[in-house]
Structure formats: structure tokens, C-alpha cells
Amino acid sequence: MGMFSRMSTIVKSKMNRMLDQAEDPRETLDYSYEKQLEMLQNVKRGVVEMVTAKRRIQQQAAKVRENIERLERQARQALEADREDLARLALQRKQNALIELQGLDEQIEGMEQEQQKLAIAEQRLQAKVDAFRNKKEIIKAQYTAAQAQVRIGSALGGISEEMSDVSMAMQRAENKTDQLRAKAGAIDELVETGVLDDFGGPRDDIERELAQLSISQGVEEELAALKGTGSAATALPSGQTDIDSELDALRNRGSSQAQG
Numbered sequence: 001m002g003m004f005s006r007m008s009t010i011v012k013s014k015m016n017r018m019l020d021q022a023e024d025p026r027e028t029l030d031y032s033y034e035k036q037l038e039m040l041q042n043v044k045r046g047v048v049e050m051v052t053a054k055r056r057i058q059q060q061a062a063k064v065r066e067n068i069e070r071l072e073r074q075a076r077q078a079l080e081a082d083r084e085d086l087a088r089l090a091l092q093r094k095q096n097a098l099i100e101l102q103g104l105d106e107q108i109e110g111m112e113q114e115q116q117k118l119a120i121a122e123q124r125l126q127a128k129v130d131a132f133r134n135k136k137e138i139i140k141a142q143y144t145a146a147q148a149q150v151r152i153g154s155a156l157g158g159i160s161e162e163m164s165d166v167s168m169a170m171q172r173a174e175n176k177t178d179q180l181r182a183k184a185g186a187i188d189e190l191v192e193t194g195v196l197d198d199f200g201g202p203r204d205d206i207e208r209e210l211a212q213l214s215i216s217q218g219v220e221e222e223l224a225a226l227k228g229t230g231s232a233a234t235a236l237p238s239g240q241t242d243i244d245s246e247l248d249a250l251r252n253r254g255s256s257q258a259q260g
Contacts, residue, residue: 025143029136036129043125047118054111061104068097 071094078087 026140029139033133033136036132040125040129043118043122047115047122050111050115050118054108057104057107061101064097064101064104068094071097
């Protein structure tokens with residue numbers, strides 16, 4: 001028994017959830033408003049029927065009054081004609097008519113009271129329906145605005161997710177670009193240092209050997225030039241420099257001018 005009760009509760013909860021998801025509050029409000037309008041129309045119809053019935057009884061009461069007046073005239077005429085028996089019969093009918101008129105008047109009075117009650121109920125219901133209509137429209141507008149906000153929020157959420165993916169893609173592109181730039185710089189540096197010259201094969205080896213020979217030849221030539229400069233300096237007299245030689249030449253020139 002407990003298992004069936006639990007299953008029933010679960011089914012009811014799931015059904016309520018499904019109904020809640022499928023329910024549109026605006027449609028529910030419009031349906032409730034239509035039902036209230038139907039109730040209001042029924043009350044108004046009841047008031048009209050009450051007034052109609054009252055008028056029928058009033059017409060019937062008017063006929064009874066006319067009958068009472070007619071019976072009263074007949075009773076006078078009968079007395080004037082010395083027909084007391086006819087006068088008595090007319091008066092008896094008059095009394096019955098008076099009793100009937102009293103009942104009709106009571107019905108009319110009761111119906112007027114009911115009519116007033118129905119009129120008051122109609123006014124109150126009309127006020128409630130009007131208030132419900134105004135509130136309904138406000139709630140519908142708020143619900144529509146909330147739906148729009150949800151849609152905008154969802155769209156913004158989707159855009160945010162998409163922008164996040166785009167940002168990640170841009171970050172990956174920037175990282176790859178940096179890697180390619182670093183690789184290109186490394187290649188340029190290796191080319192400048194000659195490390196990548198080995199990729200050329202045997203011809204690059206010959207060129208490298210020739211370049212090394214040229215460097216060695218240049219070094220030898222510079223050393224020979226230095227050695228030549230040193231040997232020229234040692235050919236001069238011991239302790240004599242270029243300045244001393246120039247001074248001697250000036251002295252010899254001066255003595256020659258004095259003798260002349």
C-alpha cells in the first residue's frame with residue numbers, strides 16, 4: 001500500500017511539473033477573465049429575468065385591482081336593484097380578489113428585494129471583474145517583459161559563450177603566431193652564424209675551407225708586413241731614431257751655409 005501511495009505521489013508531482021511547464025499564465029488569466037465575464041452575464045441575465053417576472057406579476061396585480069373595482073360596482077348596482085344576493089356574491093368575489101392581490105403584492109415586494117440584491121451583487125461583481133481585468137493586463141505585460149528579458153539574457157549568454165570561444169581561438173592564434181615568429185627569428189640567427197650552412201652539402205664544405213684559407217692568408221700577410229716594419233727599424237744606428245737623423249741633417253745644412 002505504501003509503494004502505491006509513493007508511486008501516486010511521484011506521478012502527481014511529475015504531472016504537476018509538466019503542467020507547470022506547459023502552462024502560459026497569460027492564457028490562464030484570459031480564461032479566468034472569460035469565466036468571470038460569464039458569471040457577470042449570468043447575474044445580469046438573472047436581474048433581467050427578475051425584472052421581467054416582477055412586471056408580469058405587477059400586470060396581474062393590476063388586472064386583479066381592475067376586477068376588484070368592477071366587483072365593487074357590481075355590488076352597488078345589485079343593491080340599487082334590490083338584489084342583495086347578487087351584491088353579496090360580488091362582495092365575496094371581491095374579498096377573494098383582495099386576498100389574491102395581497103399575495104401578488106407580497107410577491108412583488110419580495111421580488112423587488114431580490115432585484116436590489118442582484119443589482120448590488122452585479123455592481124460588486126462588475127467592480128471585481130474590472131479590477132481583475134486591469135490587474136490581468138498588468139501581469140500579462142510584466143510576464144511578456146520578463147519573457148523578453150529571459151530571451152535577451154539567453155541571447156547575451158550565447159554571445160558571451162561564443163565570444164569566449166572566439167577569445168580562446170584568438171589566444172591560440174596569437175600563441176601560434178608568437179611561436180612562428182620565435183622560430184623564424186631562431187632560423188635567421190642560425191643563418192647569420194653559419195650553423196645552417198651545413199644544409200648545403202659538400203659544396204658548402206669547400207666554400208668554408210676556401211674562406212678559412214683566405215682568412216689564414218690575410219693573417220700571414222699582415223704578420224709579414226709587421227715583420228718588415230720591425231727589420232727596417234733595426235737597420236738604423238744603435239740608439240738613433242728618425243728624429244735624430246733629421247736633426248743631423250739640419251746641422252749639416254747649417255754648417256754648409258756658414259762656410260759659403
